[in-house]
Amino acid sequence: MSTIVLVGNPNVGKSAVFGALTGTYAEISNFPGTTVEVFEGRLGDHWVIDTPGVYGLSGLNDEERVAGSVLPGADLVVNVVDSVNLARDLFLTLQLLGMGLRPVLFLNMSDELWARGMEIDAPGLSALLGLPVIQGAAVRGQGIKELTEGITSALEAGGSGSRPLGLAMRGQAPQGLTQAPSMAPDDYRALRTEADRIADRVLKGRGRSRPMAWWLGRASLNPWTGLPILAAVLWSVYYVLGDLVAQRLVDFTEKTVMEGLLVPLLAAGLYPLTGNDGLFHALLAGRYGLATMAVSYIFGLLLPLVAAFNLIMGLLEDSGYLPRVAVLSDRLLTWVGLNGRAVIPLILGLGCVTMATMTTRILGNRRERFIANFLLALTVPCSAQLGVMAAMLGPLGGEYVLAWGAGLMAVFLASGRMLERLLPGRPTPLLADLPPLRLPKTGNILSKAYRRSRWFLIEAGPLMALASLGVALADYLGWLARLEQNLGPFFEGWLRLPAGAAPAFLVGMLRRDFGAAGLYGLPLDPGQKLVAVFTMTLFVPCLASTMMVVKERGRVEGVFLWAAAMVTAVALGGMAARLVHWAGL
Amino acid sequence: MTLDQAPLGRPVLLRDFLDRRIEHQAVRLGLVEGTLVVPLERIPGGPTVLGLGNREIAVGLELARAVLVRPLVRRLVSGAERP
Numbered sequence: 001m002s003t004i005v006l007v008g009n010p011n012v013g014k015s016a017v018f019g020a021l022t023g024t025y026a027e028i029s030n031f032p033g034t035t036v037e038v039f040e041g042r043l044g045d046h047w048v049i050d051t052p053g054v055y056g057l058s059g060l061n062d063e064e065r066v067a068g069s070v071l072p073g074a075d076l077v078v079n080v081v082d083s084v085n086l087a088r089d090l091f092l093t094l095q096l097l098g099m100g101l102r103p104v105l106f107l108n109m110s111d112e113l114w115a116r117g118m119e120i121d122a123p124g125l126s127a128l129l130g131l132p133v134i135q136g137a138a139v140r141g142q143g144i145k146e147l148t149e150g151i152t153s154a155l156e157a158g159g160s161g162s163r164p165l166g167l168a169m170r171g172q173a174p175q176g177l178t179q180a181p182s183m184a185p186d187d188y189r190a191l192r193t194e195a196d197r198i199a200d201r202v203l204k205g206r207g208r209s210r211p212m213a214w215w216l217g218r219a220s221l222n223p224w225t226g227l228p229i230l231a232a233v234l235w236s237v238y239y240v241l242g243d244l245v246a247q248r249l250v251d252f253t254e255k256t257v258m259e260g261l262l263v264p265l266l267a268a269g270l271y272p273l274t275g276n277d278g279l280f281h282a283l284l285a286g287r288y289g290l291a292t293m294a295v296s297y298i299f300g301l302l303l304p305l306v307a308a309f310n311l312i313m314g315l316l317e318d319s320g321y322l323p324r325v326a327v328l329s330d331r332l333l334t335w336v337g338l339n340g341r342a343v344i345p346l347i348l349g350l351g352c353v354t355m356a357t358m359t360t361r362i363l364g365n366r367r368e369r370f371i372a373n374f375l376l377a378l379t380v381p382c383s384a385q386l387g388v389m390a391a392m393l394g395p396l397g398g399e400y401v402l403a404w405g406a407g408l409m410a411v412f413l414a415s416g417r418m419l420e421r422l423l424p425g426r427p428t429p430l431l432a433d434l435p436p437l438r439l440p441k442t443g444n445i446l447s448k449a450y451r452r453s454r455w456f457l458i459e460a461g462p463l464m465a466l467a468s469l470g471v472a473l474a475d476y477l478g479w480l481a482r483l484e485q486n487l488g489p490f491f492e493g494w495l496r497l498p499a500g501a502a503p504a505f506l507v508g509m510l511r512r513d514f515g516a517a518g519l520y521g522l523p524l525d526p527g528q529k530l531v532a533v534f535t536m537t538l539f540v541p542c543l544a545s546t547m548m549v550v551k552e553r554g555r556v557e558g559v560f561l562w563a564a565a566m567v568t569a570v571a572l573g574g575m576a577a578r579l580v581h582w583a584g585l
Numbered sequence: 586m587t588l589d590q591a592p593l594g595r596p597v598l599l600r601d602f603l604d605r606r607i608e609h610q611a612v613r614l615g616l617v618e619g620t621l622v623v624p625l626e627r628i629p630g631g632p633t634v635l636g637l638g639n640r641e642i643a644v645g646l647e648l649a650r651a652v653l654v655r656p657l658v659r660r661l662v663s664g665a666e667r668p
Contacts, residue, residue, distance in 0.1 A: 055613035430645030
């Protein structure tokens with residue numbers, strides 16, 4: 001039983017190779033930093049470890065430290081290389097060689113290189129480096145059989161640790177590995193020059209005419225064409241999510257299927273058990289009951305929205321468009337103390353803030369991670385929430401959606417700018433490789449959307465059931481009425497909302513989308529809807545994402561973010577109520 | 586001339602990095618003194634996108650201000666702009 005470690009530059013397809021080798025699912029996308037943790041899977045008797053992408057191994061950032069910490073335990077290293085970016089990637093290969101390792105080289109994305117009318121002389125490269133070299137394209141399954149054979153024979157030949165050089169005893173970190181490679185600029189330049197020289201010798205053919213995707217990629221970066229493209233993309237997302245799904249589809253699933261069909265059916269089925277009133281009725285079939293509220297909110301309202309959003313996100317992620325948005329938004333994000341790279345966690349946050357919190361690891365330093373987490377917790381609504389918002393504000397007309405969006409943007413900019421001024425330090429400048437635009441693969445988008453939606457059901461389903469039981473019980477015992485009585489004046493006075501909104505905000509502490517769903521059923525006038533939705537968007541991050549912040553950033557930051565979001569939301573909500581009143585909405 | 590001022594579409598040679606903090610990262614991406622790059626696009630007040638071979642690399646404004654470049658006479662490098 002041996003340990004095989006996959007290493008490579010960001011966005012070269014390590015996770016695709018990992019998935020193809022082990023059959024274990026690993027999320028893949030077309031932007032650097034999809035994998036931020038170490039993943040393990042099995043290939044026959046062997047362990048395969050997938051690592052975050054790194055350009056080098058000197059412990060320069062978290063990814064490098066993570067990848068570096070896994071290497072000493074490896075019996076065999078597989079260096080995944082992007083064939084199109086051979087020169088860039090060979091730098092890491094040479095560093096691995098310099099550490100006394102003898103990796104198996106997998107030239108991934110060969111199909112893209114061939115499509116450009118070029119090829120790599122694999123035997124030549126193998127001879128130059130003295131390493132086994134295999135060509136393939138992992139997302140198409142090409143070269144995986146050969147790679148498996150290559151791994152087997154390399155392991156039989158004694159693996160690729162520094163053992164053949166006699167540097168280490170089994171079970172002990174090899175000496176050459178305890179020390180990170182030299183950071184002296186001259187050594188770096190020497191490695192760089194060597195990598196360029198080798199790539200030059202083995203790359204054959206001259207690039208053919210630029211593919212269509214290349215021109216589109218350029219257009220997306222030019223300010224004159226890039227901003228209209230961005231506006232068109234955002235509008236399409238809004239149209240599909242806010243109009244097609246949030247209104248037409250949800251109207252069907254929520255009203256026709258759930259309220260019209262399934263809920264009466266469930267209530268009728270439960271009738272012999274629950275009767276028409278009493279505790280059981282309240283818990284199972286009442287207004288807040290398990291069979292009524294929980295089932296119809298989760299399956300009728302939230303699931304269609306979450307699934308649709310995941311499909312759209314998958315499309316954006318796999319196309320390689322997001323890093324281009326990073327370039328367009330770098331200036332704005334620098335103003336709030338971040339840099340363009342932060343656009344990726346921020347946009348992923350529109351899918352699920354909990355997952356996005358993990359992705360903030362790709363940011364350069366503590367300061368940026370703090371700002372990004374704060375903005376995520378306060379201003380970025382997740383897909384489930386976004387859906388309910390769209391369902392509530394959509395029918396009122398574009399100006400309400402616009403007012404809500406503008407309000408959020410203002411809070412985003414103001415709070416980000418404040419943190420930028422208050423926190424010591426400066427934003428790290430952007431320096432990033434832009435992946436090529438690609439036509440996304442339907443299979444990957446579908447499986448990613450399926451897995452994320454399933455994850456949503458697993459995570460949110462039981463919580464929703466619990467929340468509805470809790471609210472139903474509170475209602476039955478009269479606590480809800482008392483809560484409305486006690487908090488009501490505050491809601492009516494400050495937020496100018498009916499007292500009935502109090503329970504929705506209470507549930508919103510669990511998950512904002514449940515809170516928003518609670519608002520969905522309240523009789524509100526358009527202006528109140530806007531204020532309620534705006535306040536709920538800013539309200540405390542959901543339980544899961546708070547836990548994730550605590551896990552990633554520690555208890556102090558977690559509690560601080562939670563409290564700060566609560567205070568800010570309520571304060572700004574009250575101001576918004578007055579503004580809405582003044583504007584006569 | 587610094588990178589943020591280099592005209593678009595004309596190849597330039599990287600001369601020096603005035604900001605040592607990013608030199609390691611730049612080297613790893615393939616940017617060292619003497620590298621031939623082509624500034625492709627620029628967001629006003631924002632990043633410059635460089636072409637290096639068939640890759641595209643985005644360089645933030647603050648960083649671009651710290652990279653010294655030397656424009657090449659086009660005649661000399663026709664053909665040096667390898668794919």
